[in-house]
Amino acid sequence: MSVWDDIIGQKSVCDMLSAIATGDPSKLAQSWLICGPPGSGRSNLARAFAAALESPDHGLGSEPTRVTSQVLAGTHPDVSILATDKVTIGIDEVRELITVSEQMPSTAPWRIIIIEDVDRMLERTTNVLLKEIEEPSEHCIWLLCAPSAQDVLPTIRSRTRIVNLAVPQPAAVAKWLEQSNGIDPNIAKQAARLAEGHIGIAKLYATNERVRTERDELVAGVLNLHRASDAVLLADRLNTDAKSQAEDDVEREAARAQADFRRINGLGESDRIPPKLRGAYNAIAKKDEIKRKATRRSRDVLDRALTSVASIYRDIAVLQNGAEDSVGLINLENRAAITELATRMPRSGAVERLDQVALARKRLNGNGNPLLVFESLFCALLP
Known part of the structure; x- marks a missing residue:
């Protein structure tokens, strides 16, 4: 099984990177910027590329090598991955990576640094990284990931080789859900359609009925907005659901991490934690950390709601322009209500409301109060 097999809808890019990984190392660029919209698989592609560069078989063997498995799992000693639950990537985290990048690889040909969401860096943090990107250590490769090249400072993107990913087609995402995750074909097709090419969200819709139900309720709520009171109630319900979903997710994650900690250290479910391990165990479920992660996860839920x-x-715009046969509808389950709204709304109305959604996203990303952001949005969507 090739290391590229789980990269969905990016065949041309995978073929190019595979050829580079098997080519002359002296001609390999050492600073890369992998760009793609959320859910396109840019972080997974970066790991696959790293595995192809580090593995003796370049990730093309019928069975994954130990090196390939370690890189993909994030446990290889020569591949460092910086991912963050925070709104921004801290300057100290980047400085630590720079120190690591200057070390010789211990077992593999390259020391590889992957930074997910490099667009979350503040300018002063980016300036710390700039020199290393421009003149990397001889045995180091930087793989930076961002939604687009425009989301990264010009000083960074001008010093990297840019790889652009496409939005995966729903058919490819549905096929992956069926084959790799054992999802029922009908649910897989629905999840892929609703996710609009976002692989992670497609998997979430396919495996979490609660999330699908909450999306259905949100769409129905928007289609039934008639008064300002409807907008206020819908905004309150959405924010309450987002907080609840985020807190549940983070607490389950902490519980799994604690269970793994016990297993790794040979402790049973009811065994007392030894004093020397207590600090590390408690840090897994630290209240401040859980609160911070829940806030970030809640913002992700709200961003998904905006989509x-x-x-x-x-x-509505698709129906008004007679384009359903060529591009299809996303919300097929609500086709009747959407068709009715499309007949009553002027063509400019759909565009204006899409602009309002974009404005709400900008306000949310600017740390605006989520409840006020959605109250304002839903009021602007009233007929």
């Missing part, structure tokens, strides 16, 4: 709201007006 769902935008899909309604995208579908």
